[in-house]
Amino acid sequence: MLRHLALTCILFLFSQLNALSGAAVNSQPDLTLDSTAKQQGEFFVVIVSGISHRPDLWFNEKRFTMFRHDNDSYRALVPAENLMKPGSYALLAKAGSWKKRIPVQIVSNNLPVQEIWLDEKTNRLKATKEEKAKVKAALKTLSETKLWSDLFSYPCNGRKSSPFGVKRSYNGAPVTSYHKGLDIAVPRGTPVKSPARGKVVLTGYESNRFHVHGNTVIIDHGQGLTSIYMHLHSISVNEGDMVSKEDVIGTVGSTGISTGPHLHWGVYLYGTSVDPELFVRKKY
Ligand SMILES: [Zn+2]
Numbered sequence: 001m002l003r004h005l006a007l008t009c010i011l012f013l014f015s016q017l018n019a020l021s022g023a024a025v026n027s028q029p030d031l032t033l034d035s036t037a038k039q040q041g042e043f044f045v046v047i048v049s050g051i052s053h054r055p056d057l058w059f060n061e062k063r064f065t066m067f068r069h070d071n072d073s074y075r076a077l078v079p080a081e082n083l084m085k086p087g088s089y090a091l092l093a094k095a096g097s098w099k100k101r102i103p104v105q106i107v108s109n110n111l112p113v114q115e116i117w118l119d120e121k122t123n124r125l126k127a128t129k130e131e132k133a134k135v136k137a138a139l140k141t142l143s144e145t146k147l148w149s150d151l152f153s154y155p156c157n158g159r160k161s162s163p164f165g166v167k168r169s170y171n172g173a174p175v176t177s178y179h180k181g182l183d184i185a186v187p188r189g190t191p192v193k194s195p196a197r198g199k200v201v202l203t204g205y206e207s208n209r210f211h212v213h214g215n216t217v218i219i220d221h222g223q224g225l226t227s228i229y230m231h232l233h234s235i236s237v238n239e240g241d242m243v244s245k246e247d248v249i250g251t252v253g254s255t256g257i258s259t260g261p262h263l264h265w266g267v268y269l270y271g272t273s274v275d276p277e278l279f280v281r282k283k284y
Helices: 001-024 129-138 279-280
Strands: 030-035 036-041 043-049 057-061 062-064 067-070 071-078 089-094 096-108 114-116 157-161 165-171 182-185 191-192 198-204 215-222 225-235 247-254 263-267 272-274
Touching: 030 096, 030 191, 043 191, 057 071, 071 129, 071 263, 129 198, 129 215, 129 225, 198 225, 215 247, 225 279
Parallel strands: 036 096, 114 165
Antiparallel strands: 030 043, 043 071, 057 062, 057 089, 067 071, 089 096, 157 182, 182 263, 191 247, 198 215, 215 225, 225 247, 225 263, 263 272
């Protein structure tokens, strides 16, 4: 009888253990993507759910910080660089002993190559070291709180004079560069409005060695998303200011290297430029 009881107990324990491990299997994290194919200049919406601590995420041998999305999920908007070679890649997430890999495709955006011929004098006009370093660092800002919530609005309304992503070859050399934003041609003095809530992380002035970008504002929208406004005539915000959607941050101009009044608007994820209009068309 005792022996039978002992056996029953053991069986009971065993079934409980099974149930526990079953529960553990069910509560494993999961990695999901909004799509397994993206064009150059787009981004993946990557979510790891069923997890209470930050997972690690890699794409194309680069590590991306994930940010808290929900009570039990983390998210990253992972950019597919505009000059990334089309083909097969993978996204990999890891947390403790759990890991999941999802194969993805990068597809060409088939944007034309623009041949630019510069005379020697213009070719020598380069951004100052300080200008470059400051812009790069500001565009790479990673902050935990997601400040934007809505669709982005256009910072100003007018004719789109140059689209995002057009590939550029200088003086017949191979493509090494591309247009990292959207140009909107509007008269000098037109107000420029923040497309979403954020924090001003850089104001740069042509008079203070911003020779190429001209008067420039960079806004951090949180969780790896930043935006830049270049060639401004005037700037009406300061570093550290919080701005709401549609707050005026300055006016359109033609400062820096620019052939006429226009706004150059760029949107960046983890310091990599993506098509700004993706955020106007869809809420992320
Ligand atoms: Zn531009």
